[in-house]
Amino acid sequence: EAGVAQSPRYKIIEKRQSVAFWCNPISGHATLYWYQQILGQGPKLLIQFQNNGVVDDSQLPKDRFSAERLKGVDSTLKIQPAKLEDSAVYLCASSLGHLAGDTQYFGPGTRLTVL
Amino acid sequence: GDSVTQMEGPVTLSEEAFLTINCTYTATGYPSLFWYVQYPGEGLQLLLKATKADDKGSNKGFEATYRKETTSFHLEKGSVQVSDSAVYFCALAASNYQLIWGAGTKLIIKP
Numbered sequence: 001e002a003g004v005a006q007s008p009r010y011k012i013i014e015k016r017q018s019v020a021f022w023c024n025p026i027s028g029h030a031t032l033y034w035y036q037q038i039l040g041q042g043p044k045l046l047i048q049f050q051n052n053g054v055v056d057d058s059q060l061p062k063d064r065f066s067a068e069r070l071k072g073v074d075s076t077l078k079i080q081p082a083k084l085e086d087s088a089v090y091l092c093a094s095s096l097g098h099l100a101g102d103t104q105y106f107g108p109g110t111r112l113t114v115l
Numbered sequence: 116g117d118s119v120t121q122m123e124g125p126v127t128l129s130e131e132a133f134l135t136i137n138c139t140y141t142a143t144g145y146p147s148l149f150w151y152v153q154y155p156g157e158g159l160q161l162l163l164k165a166t167k168a169d170d171k172g173s174n175k176g177f178e179a180t181y182r183k184e185t186t187s188f189h190l191e192k193g194s195v196q197v198s199d200s201a202v203y204f205c206a207l208a209a210s211n212y213q214l215i216w217g218a219g220t221k222l223i224i225k226p
Contacts, residue, residue, distance in 0.1 A: 004158070042119075042204055042216025043159070056213065091158065098212050106151075106159040 002026065004107035006092050012113045018080035021110045025073070025094030031055075033104060034067055034077050035091040043091055049075065050098055079112075087114045117142040117209045121217035124202075128195055129225050136190040136220050138179075138205035146207040148172075148181055148188040149214070153202045162190075162203070200224045 005024040013019050025032050030051050035043035046065065047057040051072040060067070064083070069075040079086055089111050093104040122137040140148065150162040150172070163172030168183035177192045188205060205217040 040218065042206070042218050043214075044216075045213055048213070056211070093159075102212075103161050103164070104214065105161075108156075108158040 004092055004094055004105055006090075006107035006110055008110055009108060010111050010113075012115065013082055014115050015084055016081040018078065019082055019112065020076050020078045021090050021092075021112075023075045023077070023092030023107060025075070025092070026105055029094035029096055029105070030072070031095045031098045031102070032069055032075050033091075033093040033095075034075070035093065037089045037091055037109070039088070046077070048098070055098065082112075082114045084114050087112055117146070117207060117215045119205050119207055119215055119217040121203075121205045121220050124219070124221035125223050126220060127223045127225065130197055131194045132224075134190070134192040134195045134199075134222070136203055136205075136222070138188045138190065138217060140186050140188065140205075140207050140215075142186075142207055142209065142215075144210055145183070146209060148179070149206045149208070150177070150179055150188070150190050151204045151206060153204065153219075155201070159204065195222075195224050197224045197226050 032049045034046045037043045046060045047067045048055040049069040067077045089109040091109045092107045095102040095104045118141045147166045149164045151159045152162045163174040165172040165181035171180045179190045202219045204219045206214045
C-alpha cells in the first residue's frame with residue numbers, strides 16, 4: 001500500500017513570498033491532517049479535513065495560511081505571505097476515520113526555510 | 116486542558132542497554148495513548164498504541180503499558196540497537212479525537 005505522499009520535500013523562500021505544499025493521502029482515507037512541526041517540538045495541528053469538509057481549523061493562522069481538499073482526496077496548504085517564524089516542517093497525515101483509536105499515517109514532510 | 120509530558124533528551128545509551136522513556140499525561144476521560152517514532156530523514160510512524168487502561172502496546176521489541184493510576188505510558192525496550200536511534204513522541208487522543216503531542220525525546224544509541 002502506498003503511503004502518504006508530499007511535495008516538495010524542501011523549500012527555501014524569502015519572507016513575504018508565497019509557497020504551496022501538496023499532499024496525497026493513502027487511498028480510501030477520509031481524514032486528512034496538516035501539522036506544523038517546529039524544531040524541537042511536537043507537531044501542532046493546523047487543519048483537519050473529513051472528506052472535503054473542514055473539521056477543525058482553529059489553530060490555522062487564517063490571515064496567511066489557507067488549505068483546501070478538493071474532491072476529498074489531495075490537499076494543498078498555502079502560506080501567503082510567509083514570515084520568518086513559519087520556518088518548520090509541514091506534515092501531512094491521513095487516517096481511515098477520525099475516532100480516538102484511528103492510526104494517523106504521516107508523509108515525509110516538507111521542510112520550509114524562510115529567509 | 117489535555118497535555119502530554121515526556122522526558123527531555125537527548126538520551127544517550129550504549130547498544131544492548133535497557134531503555135525507558137517516561138511519558139505522563141493529563142486528560143479527561145480515558146484517552147487512547149500512542150508512541151510515534153521519527154527516524155532521521157523520515158516521517159513520523161506509529162510505534163505502538165493502547166486504547167484502555169492496563170493495555171500493553173508492543174512492537175519491534177518496544178513496550179508501553181497504559182497506567183491509569185499513575186497517568187503514565189512509559190516506553191521500554193530491553194536491549195536497544197543503533198538502529199533505534201530516532202526521536203520518540205508520546206501522544207494522546209483528546210476528547211475531540213485530535214492528537215496531543217509531547218515535545219519528543221531524541222534517543223542516541225552508541226555502538
